[in-house]
Amino acid sequence: MIAHWDDVAPYRRDLGHLRGEWTDLGRAAGSIDVGVRRIRMAPREIPTPAHVHPAEEEIFYVLRGSGLSWQDGKTHEIREGDAIVHIALREAHTLRAGEDGLDVLAFGHRMRTPGAYVPNAQRFWLNPSWTEVGQQPPPFEAEPELDWPEPSPRPPNIVNAEAVAGDYEGRWKRLGADAGSVQTGLNLATQGSGEDGADPHCHSADEEIFVVLAGSGRMELWPAPLRAAHGAEREEHPIRAGHTISRPPGTGIGHYLVAGDDGMTYLAYGTRRPDDVCYYPRANQVYFRGLGVLTELPIVAPEE
Numbered sequence: 001m002i003a004h005w006d007d008v009a010p011y012r013r014d015l016g017h018l019r020g021e022w023t024d025l026g027r028a029a030g031s032i033d034v035g036v037r038r039i040r041m042a043p044r045e046i047p048t049p050a051h052v053h054p055a056e057e058e059i060f061y062v063l064r065g066s067g068l069s070w071q072d073g074k075t076h077e078i079r080e081g082d083a084i085v086h087i088a089l090r091e092a093h094t095l096r097a098g099e100d101g102l103d104v105l106a107f108g109h110r111m112r113t114p115g116a117y118v119p120n121a122q123r124f125w126l127n128p129s130w131t132e133v134g135q136q137p138p139p140f141e142a143e144p145e146l147d148w149p150e151p152s153p154r155p156p157n158i159v160n161a162e163a164v165a166g167d168y169e170g171r172w173k174r175l176g177a178d179a180g181s182v183q184t185g186l187n188l189a190t191q192g193s194g195e196d197g198a199d200p201h202c203h204s205a206d207e208e209i210f211v212v213l214a215g216s217g218r219m220e221l222w223p224a225p226l227r228a229a230h231g232a233e234r235e236e237h238p239i240r241a242g243h244t245i246s247r248p249p250g251t252g253i254g255h256y257l258v259a260g261d262d263g264m265t266y267l268a269y270g271t272r273r274p275d276d277v278c279y280y281p282r283a284n285q286v287y288f289r290g291l292g293v294l295t296e297l298p299i300v301a302p303e304e
Contacts, residue, residue: 020047
């Protein structure tokens with residue numbers, strides 16, 4: 001549920017000209033169908049082949065340093081505070097660190113590829129055709145070196161946090177939406193001393209991940225009234241810069257982030273499923289996203 005990036009062992013990938021240090025923060029925090037990895041690159045390192053996802057959407061957030069975003073043969077300068085959105089079946093993309101290195105968070109789905117595997121024939125069905133699998137070099141080893149032309153003007157899928165006005169006097173910035181995300185969202189939240197974020201809530205279908213960038217605070221877990229009536233108690237967990245918090249769907253337990261005395265800044269990433277139902281235990285209300293309806297629930301006495 002909670003993991004700190006100082007406590008998660010990183011691993012290196014050094015395959016030909018593709019290099020970088022990876023830390024799987026999402027799995028360490030217990031995420032299920034979405035994830036976040038921290039990728040740290042030394043000067044001029046490239047972490048992945050140029051690639052396109054058929055169904056997944058990726059969002060990158062630059063923590064520190066600078067570099068280039070390679071997109072379909074063009075390059076664009078990126079720097080601290082940038083969010084870069086790559087929606088499914090759009091541009092091929094990768095990154096390269098600048099002379100001061102590059103430190104990014106990569107958020108995305110963990111979708112299970114549909115199809116059928118025929119192990120004896122070493123074939124995989126990827127609609128509408130079959131593809132060979134087995135003894136072939138992985139793409140990290142087969143990837144040719146790319147041309148990196150001079151940077152072009154930044155496209156709309158790259159935004160910087162300072163340029164996003166945001167809601168609530170700039171304390172809630174929808175970076176993902178501003179950069180064109182469709183299936184997921186990435187928001188930057190800034191809370192002053194003792195301030196809270198969204199009301200305690202839990203999702204039926206959406207999965208959320210939070211990464212604390214600065215400051216400290218606490219995460220509260222709120223059981224639904226019926227669970228509380230049967231003895232479930234509210235929990236509090238201290239959080240600080242570097243913590244990743246995973247909130248899978250279907251728990252029936254609301255989460256609630258409150259800043260400490262020094263305030264708190266964090267990224268909030270999550271899916272945007274139209275079938276999601278959001279429950280607010282403090283208000284005893286339910287929001288049906290696909291219908292755009294918010295309703296209050298009746299109070300039901302616990303069973304004896």
